[in-house]
Amino acid sequence: MKYCIVTYGCQMNVHESEKIAAILEKIGYNEFTEKRDEADIIVFNTCAIREGAEDRVFGNVGALKKLKKQRKDLIIVVCGCMTQKEETAKLFYQKFPFVDIIIGTFNLPQLEHYISAVKTGRQLDLKTEGDIDEVNPYKRTSGENAWVNIMYGCNNFCTYCIVPYVRGREKSRKKENILNEIRGIVAENKYKKITLLGQNVNSYGQDLEPKESFSNLLKEICQIEGDFKIWFMTSHPKDLTDDVIDVIASEDKIIKDIHLPAQSGNNRILGLMNRKYTREKYLDIINKIRTKIPNCRITSDFIVGFPTETEEEFEDTMSLVDTIKYDSIFAFMYSPRIGTVASKMEGQVDEKIKNERVNKLLALEKKIQKEEGKK
Ligand code: 5AD
Ligand code: SF4
Numbered sequence: 001m002k003y004c005i006v007t008y009g010c011q012m013n014v015h016e017s018e019k020i021a022a023i024l025e026k027i028g029y030n031e032f033t034e035k036r037d038e039a040d041i042i043v044f045n046t047c048a049i050r051e052g053a054e055d056r057v058f059g060n061v062g063a064l065k066k067l068k069k070q071r072k073d074l075i076i077v078v079c080g081c082m083t084q085k086e087e088t089a090k091l092f093y094q095k096f097p098f099v100d101i102i103i104g105t106f107n108l109p110q111l112e113h114y115i116s117a118v119k120t121g122r123q124l125d126l127k128t129e130g131d132i133d134e135v136n137p138y139k140r141t142s143g144e145n146a147w148v149n150i151m152y153g154c155n156n157f158c159t160y161c162i163v164p165y166v167r168g169r170e171k172s173r174k175k176e177n178i179l180n181e182i183r184g185i186v187a188e189n190k191y192k193k194i195t196l197l198g199q200n201v202n203s204y205g206q207d208l209e210p211k212e213s214f215s216n217l218l219k220e221i222c223q224i225e226g227d228f229k230i231w232f233m234t235s236h237p238k239d240l241t242d243d244v245i246d247v248i249a250s251e252d253k254i255i256k257d258i259h260l261p262a263q264s265g266n267n268r269i270l271g272l273m274n275r276k277y278t279r280e281k282y283l284d285i286i287n288k289i290r291t292k293i294p295n296c297r298i299t300s301d302f303i304v305g306f307p308t309e310t311e312e313e314f315e316d317t318m319s320l321v322d323t324i325k326y327d328s329i330f331a332f333m334y335s336p337r338i339g340t341v342a343s344k345m346e347g348q349v350d351e352k353i354k355n356e357r358v359n360k361l362l363a364l365e366k367k368i369q370k371e372e373g374k375k
Helices: 013-025 050-061 065-070 086-095 105-121 165-168 177-189 215-224 242-250 267-272 281-293 310-324 351-374
Strands: 001-005 041-046 075-080 101-103 123-124 145-149 193-197 230-232 258-259 297-304 328-333
Touching: 001 013, 001 310, 013 041, 013 075, 013 105, 013 145, 013 193, 041 050, 050 075, 050 086, 075 105, 086 101, 086 123, 101 105, 105 123, 145 177, 177 193, 177 215, 215 230, 215 242, 242 281, 267 310, 281 310, 297 310, 297 351, 310 351, 328 351
Parallel strands: 001 041, 041 075, 075 101, 101 123, 145 193, 193 230, 258 297, 297 328
Antiparallel strands: none
């Protein structure tokens, strides 16, 4: 029996699809295929971060109507961040009667149950919370890199972002569970890089009893013997404390590469985004990193066209990028997400202007890379 998993979105989803693969292999789907028309089960692991990502999922799921007509025994599953939203899950249920299983992010550990229950009818189920799943294993699929989740969810509620609504509040894994998983990965001798994952890794352990810190976790991971490197994402500028920068600087095992999303270079917009730092504070952190970790790679994410952003405020983002000279950036046009604070703000920016701004920012980044390359 063959299975196909179609993954959208971030590394977190890529890793979660490794869990889906392990569950499917356990129950008899023993061969992965990229070809949807060959598969006995197709799982769409979806992303809700921007409208574009959602549109792609709607299109690709819709395209399976014909295939399902020909192959009644084919099972189609839609799961992940999109279907964690009740309205979207219901929309899938009504609009695509050929989709068999619609579940959210918190139902994933019970995927096996939904697959066996599908005999009795279509499955639509959404939990609004769930404990960390330490039971289901992963089938690692990312070559020399092994993903390790250290925490789930997010408490930050940046006003544009859907993540806290579809992933719930921050929950850290117990340190011993993380260390044991990494010891196991290192013992397999197949992985050169271990990437720690969390929406906000710097606040790792703040919800544990007793509290733990990210810098301490990093130190303990580095004490594990073996030939491997550690990387992590994503860091939030408001929580990237000196102790973390010091550990990155002092530990050979940690890759000198920090993804530190700034989102905007303008203080009024940062305030409206609820980012809890200023341009000046952000620049301070960058300076600290560059002083303590010379040659550290630094990358960032930016959103252009946040509600009410003026041309001058966008220019502040341009000048921040020009000042810092990142090794690489991701730039996104602001996409209103239903249920978030920013989606209800007045002064939504025209798509055409967003498009111009994103192109301008990416052109600047390209120019910087060329100049830095020459140096
Ligand atoms: N619109 C555009 N970009 C967004 N991001 C998150 N939410 C939105 C949104 N509503 C971007 C941020 C984040 C990255 C993963 O996605 O820049 O850092
Ligand atoms: Fe979204 Fe902000 Fe949390 Fe990142 S820190 S996941 S942008 S709410």
